[in-house]
Amino acid sequence: MSTRLQGILGSFDHLDATIEAIRGxxxxxxxxxxxxxxxxxxxxDEILKPAVSPVRFFTLLGGLVGCAAGFALTxxxxxxxxxxxxxxxxxxxxxxxVIAFExxxxxxxxxxxxxxxxxxxxxxxxxxxxxxxxxxxxRFGVLVRCPEPQAAAAQDALKSLGAAEVRFERxxxxx
Numbered sequence: 001m002s003t004r005l006q007g008i009l010g011s012f013d014h015l016d017a018t019i020e021a022i023r024g025x026x027x028x029x030x031x032x033x034x035x036x037x038x039x040x041x042x043x044x045d046e047i048l049k050p051a052v053s054p055v056r057f058f059t060l061l062g063g064l065v066g067c068a069a070g071f072a073l074t075x076x077x078x079x080x081x082x083x084x085x086x087x088x089x090x091x092x093x094x095x096x097x098v099i100a101f102e103x104x105x106x107x108x109x110x111x112x113x114x115x116x117x118x119x120x121x122x123x124x125x126x127x128x129x130x131x132x133x134x135x136x137x138x139r140f141g142v143l144v145r146c147p148e149p150q151a152a153a154a155q156d157a158l159k160s161l162g163a164a165e166v167r168f169e170r171x172x173x174x175x
Contacts, residue, residue: 005146005147005148005151005168005169005170006143006145006169006170007032007034007143007144007145007154007169008143008144008146008151008154008155008166008167008168009132009141009142009143009166009167009168010141010142010144010158010159010165010166011132011134011135011139011140011141011163011164011165011166012139012140012141012142012162012163013138013139013140014140015041015043015044015140017140017162018035018037018044018140018142019043019044020161020162021158021161021162021163022035022044022047022048023047024157024160024161025142025144025154025157025161028157030144030146030154030157032144032145032146033048033142033143033144033145034142034143034145035048035140035141035142035143036132036135036140036142036143037135037140037141038135038136038137038138038139038140053119054115054119055112055115055116055119056115058111058112058114058115058116058118059108059109059111059112060108060111061111062107062108062110062111062112062114063105063107063108063111064104065107065111066103066104066105066106066107066108067100067101067103069103069107070096070099070100070102070104071093071096071099071100073099073103074095074096074099074100075091075096078090078091078092078096079091139164142158142163143169144157144158155168
């Protein structure tokens with residue numbers, strides 16, 4: 001079983017040092033950063049600026065398809081098997097809104113689930129995450145993912161930015 005470099009993990013004692021390290025790493029050109037924190041801090045969200053999830057587009061697409069399918073199903077059924085009642089029109093939109101609403105919710109939820117599975121690339125084989133028990137107690141961690149040739153430079157960058165401890169994180173590959 002071989003191993004590959006997963007990244008360089010630097011741990012920091014204080015939040016301010018972690019934020020300065022993230023700024024310094026971004027300035028040095030490192031973009032693929034993962035931050036570990038013992039507690040949620042809004043300062044980390046502000047500096048990391050997480051990307052907006054594309055799952056919402058799957059939800060929107062599912063909802064629009066569900067609404068269109070709901071109206072299409074009810075209108076087609078009414079035209080295929082007309083039940084004439086007095087002078088009322090065969091295709092009457094108000095009663096069809098209930099079916100369209102239900103299918104909008106159903107297909108929107110299924111679209112959300114499909115989007116979650118696709119964007120999370122599930123199912124997949126488990127990968128050992130860089131984990132240090134100290135990062136759940138009182139320290140902050142920054143994992144810099146970089147190619148093997150840049151690992152030494154990333155290690156030096158973390159040390160120069162005030163990391164209390166820096167170590168290589170390796171993940172097992174193949175068998």
